[in-house]
Amino acid sequence: MEHDIKIALTGFMGVGKSSVARHLSMMLGCERLDLDALIEACEQKKIVEIIDGGTIEDFREIETRNLKKALAESNFRILSLGGGTWTIPENRSLIKDHGLVTVWLETTFDHCWFNIVNSKKERPLARNKRAARKLFNERQEVYCLADWHFIVKPESTSYDVAKQILEEIFSCNK
Numbered sequence: 001m002e003h004d005i006k007i008a009l010t011g012f013m014g015v016g017k018s019s020v021a022r023h024l025s026m027m028l029g030c031e032r033l034d035l036d037a038l039i040e041a042c043e044q045k046k047i048v049e050i051i052d053g054g055t056i057e058d059f060r061e062i063e064t065r066n067l068k069k070a071l072a073e074s075n076f077r078i079l080s081l082g083g084g085t086w087t088i089p090e091n092r093s094l095i096k097d098h099g100l101v102t103v104w105l106e107t108t109f110d111h112c113w114f115n116i117v118n119s120k121k122e123r124p125l126a127r128n129k130r131a132a133r134k135l136f137n138e139r140q141e142v143y144c145l146a147d148w149h150f151i152v153k154p155e156s157t158s159y160d161v162a163k164q165i166l167e168e169i170f171s172c173n174k
């Protein structure tokens, strides 16, 4: 098993980054960090309050600041990013410079939208289907820059996806 690999999970809202990260950290018996959760804990505000109360640029600055904090921590091996984190060039450089392997969880817009609509998490950038689809389409070429791509089929569970990542990236069969 590869013992020193750290990964960052990226992909559109609703693809299941946090759930896959949770399964992976359980399978590997390692720590994980969720960037949105870190932002909410450090800023003492919900993501939705930050975005609705300011500009999206303000949020991106806060996100980058917290990404730096996250990367400075050494005790996690799985980092789940927010859906927009990887789209910012500075964030991509930071993640690469820290040696993380990036994983794009790729799926269709309809699958993400289904999960968004059925999730309790409030997503200020996905309140409107048309706007969310536009964002989805615009981001594909940037998500594509990730080191690994895993296709998430609507019928596959986050457990299945985590297991596939474990086998292919961590060379581990559990």
Ligand code: S3P
Pocket: 011, 012, 013, 014, 017, 036, 047, 081, 082, 083, 084, 085, 123, 124, 125
């Ligand atoms: C965002 C995705 C969200 C959160 C914020 C902005 C985005 O995270 O970071 O609402 O720009 O796609 P999830 O992808 O976990 O929903």
